[in-house]
Structure formats: structure tokens, C-alpha cells
Amino acid sequence: MTALRDTWYLTGRRLRNFSRQPWNIALTLAQPIIYLLLFGALFKRIVELPGFGNQSYLTYLTPGIVAVSALYTGGWLGVSLVLDLERGVLDRFLVSPVSRSALIAGQLIQTSLMTAIQSIILIGLGWAVGARFPGGAAQAGAMIVAAMLLTAGFGALSCATAIVIRQQESIIGMNQMLLLPMTFASTIFIARELMPGWMQQVARVNPLDWAVEASRVADGASVDWSLVLSRTGLLLALAIAAAWLATRSFRVYQRAI
Amino acid sequence: MTMTLTAPAGAGPASPTAAPAIEARGLTKTYGKDVRALDGLSFRVEAGTVFALLGPNGAGKSTAVKILTTLSRADDGEATVAGFDVRREPERVRRAIGYVSQKPALDPEATGRENLTLQGRVYGLGGAELRGRVDELLERNGLSGAADRVTSAWSGGMQRKLDVTMGLVHRPLVLFLDEPTTGLDPEARAELWGEITRLARDEGITILLTTHYLDEADRLAGRLAIVDHGRLVVEGAPEQLKSALHGDTIRIELDRPSEAETTRARAALESVAGVSGVVAQDGVVRARAIRGAAAVPAALAALEAAGVPVAAATVARPTLDDVYLRYAGRSFQHDEDGAAR
Numbered sequence: 001m002t003a004l005r006d007t008w009y010l011t012g013r014r015l016r017n018f019s020r021q022p023w024n025i026a027l028t029l030a031q032p033i034i035y036l037l038l039f040g041a042l043f044k045r046i047v048e049l050p051g052f053g054n055q056s057y058l059t060y061l062t063p064g065i066v067a068v069s070a071l072y073t074g075g076w077l078g079v080s081l082v083l084d085l086e087r088g089v090l091d092r093f094l095v096s097p098v099s100r101s102a103l104i105a106g107q108l109i110q111t112s113l114m115t116a117i118q119s120i121i122l123i124g125l126g127w128a129v130g131a132r133f134p135g136g137a138a139q140a141g142a143m144i145v146a147a148m149l150l151t152a153g154f155g156a157l158s159c160a161t162a163i164v165i166r167q168q169e170s171i172i173g174m175n176q177m178l179l180l181p182m183t184f185a186s187t188i189f190i191a192r193e194l195m196p197g198w199m200q201q202v203a204r205v206n207p208l209d210w211a212v213e214a215s216r217v218a219d220g221a222s223v224d225w226s227l228v229l230s231r232t233g234l235l236l237a238l239a240i241a242a243a244w245l246a247t248r249s250f251r252v253y254q255r256a257i
Numbered sequence: 258m259t260m261t262l263t264a265p266a267g268a269g270p271a272s273p274t275a276a277p278a279i280e281a282r283g284l285t286k287t288y289g290k291d292v293r294a295l296d297g298l299s300f301r302v303e304a305g306t307v308f309a310l311l312g313p314n315g316a317g318k319s320t321a322v323k324i325l326t327t328l329s330r331a332d333d334g335e336a337t338v339a340g341f342d343v344r345r346e347p348e349r350v351r352r353a354i355g356y357v358s359q360k361p362a363l364d365p366e367a368t369g370r371e372n373l374t375l376q377g378r379v380y381g382l383g384g385a386e387l388r389g390r391v392d393e394l395l396e397r398n399g400l401s402g403a404a405d406r407v408t409s410a411w412s413g414g415m416q417r418k419l420d421v422t423m424g425l426v427h428r429p430l431v432l433f434l435d436e437p438t439t440g441l442d443p444e445a446r447a448e449l450w451g452e453i454t455r456l457a458r459d460e461g462i463t464i465l466l467t468t469h470y471l472d473e474a475d476r477l478a479g480r481l482a483i484v485d486h487g488r489l490v491v492e493g494a495p496e497q498l499k500s501a502l503h504g505d506t507i508r509i510e511l512d513r514p515s516e517a518e519t520t521r522a523r524a525a526l527e528s529v530a531g532v533s534g535v536v537a538q539d540g541v542v543r544a545r546a547i548r549g550a551a552a553v554p555a556a557l558a559a560l561e562a563a564g565v566p567v568a569a570a571t572v573a574r575p576t577l578d579d580v581y582l583r584y585a586g587r588s589f590q591h592d593e594d595g596a597a598r
Binding site: 002005006009010013016017020021087088089091092093094095096097098254255257 | 323326327328329330348351352354356358359360361362363364365366367371375376378379380381407423
């Protein structure tokens with residue numbers, strides 16, 4: 001119960017700080033919007049190849065961009081924790097009776113809500129430039145939920161890195177080493193059939209690809225709920241495991257100082 | 258061990274008169290392979306008193322505070338705070354203590370009121386009680402006017418005040434202040450000194466503060482411990498430590514601070530009865546005398562006889578500075594002896 005109460009207050013702290021600078025969200029959207037517009041135009045005719053189904057490239061690409069945006073939002077989360085560490089705010093919480101899991105959960109909930117807002121903006125923007133969503137509101141809902149879970153999972157991993165290594169550089173390094181290859185070893189830009197065989201295998205275990213799979217609906221079809229449930233289930237499991245890891249990492253930190 | 262001294266499980270914190278508020282026994286902490294921050298530190302703090310850990314930077318003071326506040330863990334040794342074992346009952350220790358770290362630990366994007374309110378909430382306070390407590394603390398520290406501005410816009414002195422206030426929201430039994438006045442201007446320092454004294458006197462809070470300012474320890478602490486290289490060098494009341502130095506400090510400035518003059522001056526002073534511990538450096542000769550005022554004329558006569566002109570001579574009651582030099586110096590000697598053996 002205390003953990004829930006603490007989570008509520010700590011999420012409130014993050015949301016309040018976010019509400020003081022709501023335009024920050026525009027900065028986080030710059031990269032996905034550039035991806036959407038540039039790749040959308042660059043690879044427009046790629047859908048003439050087999051494997052994309054009978055749909056426009058923007059329709060294919062938009063769910064992928066929503067997922068990539070979610071991945072990066074999660075990946076950068078550790079930076080705010082490093083700032084709390086450097087300011088001593090985290091130490092103050094750690095000598096208080098506050099629940100350790102709430103320290104992580106508060107961050108994950110706030111960031112996932114950010115991702116929901118970003119996703120809605122990107123879906124709207126994609127639609128405005130010509131993407132279509134055959135699954136309608138259900139597809140949009142699945143897209144947003146998958147994106148939020150992906151953010152939570154990688155947000156927790158980013159927090160764990162932040163707590164153990166305690167340097168902003170380590171977060172930047174992790175993002176470059178991990179997130180960029182993940183982005184390209186996925187079906188975000190290109191249909192699975194067109195990928196080299198080994199890359200197809202990598203994509204199968206790529207959480208980013210799970211989110212994309214849960215977000216796409218073939219032309220003329222409706223939402224495949226068993227696919228959505230299995231992929232969001234995997235993402236949820238990842239988020240829970242990573243959040244547990246991040247909570248445990250406070251012990252590593254407290255032993256090291 | 259003496260664990261039986263602690264309050265029984267389920268009872269409130271130990272009553273202020275019985276057990277010590279803080280007891281550390283043989284705390285040891287090593288960072289990495291060979292940085293030994295604490296090397297068997299032991300001390301006791303009686304409830305309701307102000308206790309200072311005094312020592313240079315890197316002496317291990319902050320490490321001791323981190324262990325006692327459950328932020329960090331000792332490699333070895335035991336400690337109880339408010340009657341609870343820091344290793345086995347960290348949750349109970351955390352409810353009983355307030356902690357103010359070396360640097361202000363504020364959320365710069367939140368207002369002063371929001372910082373204080375969140376701090377109260379993580380200790381389970383809420384509703385009208387918390388609102389009242391926050392208002393009271395802001396008012397008492399002259400922060401009401403700025404309370405609804407984000408703290409990043411506050412002055413350093415105001416941030417420090419809020420910082421100390423945040424350690425008090427939940428009415429802790431024991432308050433830890435790690436270098437509370439470092440970096441403060443003299444006015445803000447004097448104000449904080451007043452507040453620390455008031456907290457111990459009027460609210461009965463036990464306060465452990467660390468400092469590398471001798472005047473601060475002298476002024477605030479009922480008892481103090483000098484810590485050096487992670488060990489306790491000496492412990493006692495400031496007055497007691499000063500009077501244990503036996504006598505006054507005589508300081509003589511030479512007119513011609515050459516090496517030859519200094520050597521002659523030292524030899525001359527060492528021959529004077531009732532004068533001991535003569536040290537000379539940069540044309541200044543210092544010595545200890547049981548009755549300084551009586552020893553000065555004899556010392557000056559001896560110097561005149563030796564043909565050493567004197568520029569100035571002063572007598573002073575021993576300060577904590579003298580205590581520190583005396584004991585920290587002896588401690589180094591001990592370390593060297595220990596290493597040679």
C-alpha cells in the first residue's frame with residue numbers, strides 16, 4: 001500500500017515538472033518526425049517490392065516510427081535519474097522510508113504517459129501525410145499500449161544503468177550501442193521477407209519489433225488480437241523484469257557509496 | 258554484544274534518557290581495494306545533545322554519516338541510531354532520522370512548498386497536518402515569501418535553509434547535518450548556527466554534525482570527536498579538550514625571521530622553566546606554558562639574553578585549533594609508529 005501511495009506522489013512530482021515545460025515534448029518529437037517524413041518520401045516506392053502487402057509506405061512506416069520514438073524516450077530516461085543523483089535528491093529519498101520500487105515506478109509511469117502523448121501526435125501526423133489505419137481505433141489503441149510498454153521496459157533498463165554507473169555518458173553510450181542497431185534490425189523500415197535471414201532471426205527477439213508487430217494491421221484486415229496480446233504480453237514481461245532489475249540496482253549503488 | 262540496549266521490537270524509538278541516540282562501534286569501510294575511509298570508528302552520542310565530527314576533508318566524516326543514515330553500509334562494525342540497528346532495522350532508523358547532505362538536495366524544478374510537501378508525504382504525513390507543518394516551517398525560517406517560487410531561483414543561503422527544513426518535516430529524533438555551513442556567507446552561517454542550537458535546546462533533537470570548521474564545532478557541539486584517517490583521534494567536550502592541553506599558548510614573532518635567529522630563539526625558550534612544547538616555523542616560535550602570563554616575562558628575558566630581538570609576543574587560551582594540531586599530530590605519529598612496528 002505504501003508503495004502505491006509513494007508511486008502516486010512520485011509520479012505526481014514528475015508530471016508536475018513536465019507540466020512546467022510541456023514544450024520539451026516537441027524536442028523529443030523532432031527525430032521521429034524527420035524519420036517519418038524523410039524515410040516516408042525516400043522509400044515511397046519500396047512497397048512495389050513483395051512483402052509489404054497492398055498498402056502505402058507511410059501506412060507501413062507510421063507504426064514503426066511510433067515504436068522507435070517510444071524506444072528512445074525510454075532509453076533517455078536514465079538521464080533524469082543521473083540528475084537526481086548529482087543533485088542529491090535520490091540520496092535524500094534513499095534515507096527516507098520511501099518505497100524503492102516507487103522511485104522507479106514513478107519515473108516509468110510518467111515517461112509512459114509522455115510516450116502516449118507522443119504516439120497520439122505521431123499517429124495524427126502520419127494520418128495527415130497519408131498513412132491509413134485499417135484497424136481503426138483498436139489499432140491505434142494497440143499501438144499506444146505497445147509503445148508505452150516498450151518505453152517502460154527500456155526506461156527501466158536506462159534507470160538501472162544510471163544507478164549503477166552514475167554517468168550521463170553511460171546512458172548516451174548505451175543508447176548508441178543498443179538502440180540504433182535495434183532500430184535497423186527490425187521491420188520498421190523494411191518488410192521481413194526482404195531482410196537477410198540472420199537479421200530476420202535478430203528481429204524476432206527484438207522488443208522493438210514486438211511493438212511494431214502489435215501495431216500493424218494488413219490492408220483490409222482487422223486487428224489480430226492474439227498477435228497483439230502475445231506481443232504486448234512479451235513487452236509487459238520485459239518491463240516488469242527490467243523494473244525489478246532497476247529497483248535492485250539501488251542496492252548496488254548503496255554498497256558502492 | 259550490547260544489542261539488548263535497544264528498544265524492544267514494536268515499541269517506539271528508545272526513550273531519550275536511556276540509550277544513546279547514536280552508537281557506532283568499530284565502523285570500517287573501504288572503497289575499492291585500498292581507500293580506507295573508516296578504520297574502526299567508534300563513538301556515542303547522548304540523546305538531546307549536539308555532537309560534532311571534526312576533521313579535514315577526506316577524514317571519513319561523510320562516510321560515517323552515510324552509514325549511520327542507512328545510505329551506505331559498513332564493511333564491518335555495528336551502529337545503532339535511535340535504538341535501532343542500522344543494518345538490521347534500516348526502515349526503523351529511516352523513520353527516526355532526518356538527513357541533510359553536504360550539497361543542497363532540492364528538486365530545482367519544484368517550488369519550496371512542493372519540495373517540503375513531497376518530503377512530508379514520503380514519511381506518511383498528509384492532509385491538514387502536513388499543510389500546517391509546511392506552513393509553520395516555512396514561516397519560522399523566513400521562507401514564506403519565496404515558498405511558491407521554484408527553488409532554482411532561490412539564493413544559496415535560502416536553498417540551504419530549505420534543505421535543513423526538509424530534514425525536519427517529519428519531526429525526527431536524530432538529525433544528521435553533513436557540513437551544514439560549507440559555502441554559506443557569514444550571515445547565513447550565523448542564522449543556521451542559531452537554528453541548530455534552538456533545535457537541540459527547544460525541541461530536544463539529537464544532532465550529529467560534521468564540520469571542518471573548528472569554530473563551528475566549538476560553538477555548537479556539547480561534545481566532539483576529532484576524526485582523522487577514518488579513526489577517532491580524541492573525543493570530549495570542547496572545554497575539556499582545551500583544558501586538557503594544560504595551559505596557554507605563547508606566540509612570539511621574531512624581528513629577524515632568519516633560520517639562525519629561529520634556532521637560537523628556540524634554544525633560549527626551551528631553557529625557561531614552565532615552558533614546554535616549543536615549535537618554530539617561519540620566524541614564529543610557539544610554546545605551551547602552564548601560566549602564560551607569568552611565563553612571558555621570563556621568556557622575553559631569555560630571548561634578550563640570547564640576543565634575539567622580538568617583534569611581538571601574545572598569550573592565548575588554547576583553542577580547538579591547538580587541540581586539533583596536538584591530537585591530529587599525535588595521531589599521525591601513532592600511524593607511523595604502527596607502520597614501523
